[in-house]
Amino acid sequence: MKDNPYSLMFGKAPGQMISRMALSEEIYDAFLSETPSVMIYMLMGVRGSGKTVMMTELSEKLGSYKDWITVELNPSRDLLVGLASKLYNEKGLSRIFDKAKINLSFFGIGVEMEGTQKIYDIEVAIDHMLRALKKNGKKVLVTIDEVVNSSEMRIFASAYQIFIRDDLPLFLIMTGLYENIYALQDEKNLTFLYRAPKIKLGSLDMGSIAAHYRKVFDIDEDTSREMAKLTKGYPFAFQVLGYYTYEHGGDYKKAIFDFRQRLNEYVYDKIWSELSANDKKVANAIAMSKTGRIAEIREILGMDSNGFAPYRERLIKKGIVNGTDRGYIRFELPLFDEYVKDNYI
Numbered sequence: 001m002k003d004n005p006y007s008l009m010f011g012k013a014p015g016q017m018i019s020r021m022a023l024s025e026e027i028y029d030a031f032l033s034e035t036p037s038v039m040i041y042m043l044m045g046v047r048g049s050g051k052t053v054m055m056t057e058l059s060e061k062l063g064s065y066k067d068w069i070t071v072e073l074n075p076s077r078d079l080l081v082g083l084a085s086k087l088y089n090e091k092g093l094s095r096i097f098d099k100a101k102i103n104l105s106f107f108g109i110g111v112e113m114e115g116t117q118k119i120y121d122i123e124v125a126i127d128h129m130l131r132a133l134k135k136n137g138k139k140v141l142v143t144i145d146e147v148v149n150s151s152e153m154r155i156f157a158s159a160y161q162i163f164i165r166d167d168l169p170l171f172l173i174m175t176g177l178y179e180n181i182y183a184l185q186d187e188k189n190l191t192f193l194y195r196a197p198k199i200k201l202g203s204l205d206m207g208s209i210a211a212h213y214r215k216v217f218d219i220d221e222d223t224s225r226e227m228a229k230l231t232k233g234y235p236f237a238f239q240v241l242g243y244y245t246y247e248h249g250g251d252y253k254k255a256i257f258d259f260r261q262r263l264n265e266y267v268y269d270k271i272w273s274e275l276s277a278n279d280k281k282v283a284n285a286i287a288m289s290k291t292g293r294i295a296e297i298r299e300i301l302g303m304d305s306n307g308f309a310p311y312r313e314r315l316i317k318k319g320i321v322n323g324t325d326r327g328y329i330r331f332e333l334p335l336f337d338e339y340v341k342d343n344y345i
């Protein structure tokens with residue numbers, strides 16, 4: 001048997017992908033425009049929705065353009081020092097900085113330079129570096145995966161705000177869970193993040209998933225649609241179902257046991273553990289409901305609509321629940337109702 005083409009690994013571009021063309025194109029168009037009106041995007045979505053994969057794809061594509069420099073920063077380290085040091089070590093750039101006489105030796109970056117003033121403030125250092133890059137027609141894309149509302153992030157974001165106000169060529173893509181991104185933008189000096197476009201990574205196109213499975217497994221249309229429905233368009237589920245169907249010689253029905261177990265172990269346990277006690281209670285009522293009607297769910301909970309609305313809202317924003325049909329809600333994640341019933345105590 002050939003190697004399984006699907007991937008169960010997180011954060012790594014899978015061999016088999018369903019494109020999110022419209023979303024990525026929006027970002028390329030904005031960033032590559034002559035006078036970009038947007039320089040920052042935030043990718044939000046539940047675990048396993050493809051944030052890291054999309055961020056990596058955007059970064060690789062933008063990095064392939066002439067004069068674009070891409071830098072990935074670790075959100076749990078000092079981001080400003082990280083940025084200065086990565087820029088300095090980027091191929092061909094140290095020459096530009098040395099020529100501009102930017103002395104970074106205080107930060108342990110580069111070499112001691114005779115006859116130049118040491119810079120002691122990291123924001124000033126980056127400001128000088130970006131100005132030198134701008135003069136050379138360069139643009140910098142910073143990517144930060146899994147942001148949280150930490151002091152490192154807050155310091156970075158408030159400095160970032162000043163760099164773009166000064167018209168410096170610094171673009172930013174961040175990913176994060178809804179609750180973390182909202183906590184960060186709620187900080188009082190970071191309100192500019194409120195206006196930054198947020199892209200929620202929802203489900204993949206069902207037609208494309210069915211067409212994809214049809215081709216790989218050489219199955220009929222109905223079967224391929226059943227498979228697509230089983231994934232609910234959830235990116236990780238697309239990989240898992242493909243993976244185990246492949247392992248079972250192309251029969252997806254034999255793959256369902258593993259499919260379910262893998263989803264539970266790899267993502268649902270984590271998602272569940274991150275829900276508050278009240279969110280779990282609401283999730284349980286959704287799982288118990290026969291119709292998915294909000295009226296029925298509220299009755300199970302004994303809640304009025306005012307009490308229920310914030311839970312609904314939050315579970316939708318987290319990407320766990322879908323509320324597009326008025327008066328109804330249902331889980332976005334495949335077999336999650338089963339998971340909730342099994343795990344709610």
Ligand SMILES: Nc1ncnc2c1ncn2[C@@H]1O[C@H](COP(=O)(O)OP(=O)(O)OP(=O)(O)O)[C@@H](O)[C@H]1O
Pocket residue numbers: 007008009010011012013014016017018019020045046047048049050051052053054204235236237238239
């Ligand atoms: N466009 C896509 N088409 C097919 N599969 C995808 C796509 N995007 C992501 N996946 C798959 O979904 C899974 C999760 O992707 P990724 O690691 O990017 O999620 P994430 O949102 O970053 O999750 P986490 O919040 O846990 O970091 C991986 O197995 C990946 O292969």
Ligand SMILES: [Mg+2]
Pocket residue numbers: 010011051052053145146
């Ligand atoms: Mg990720």
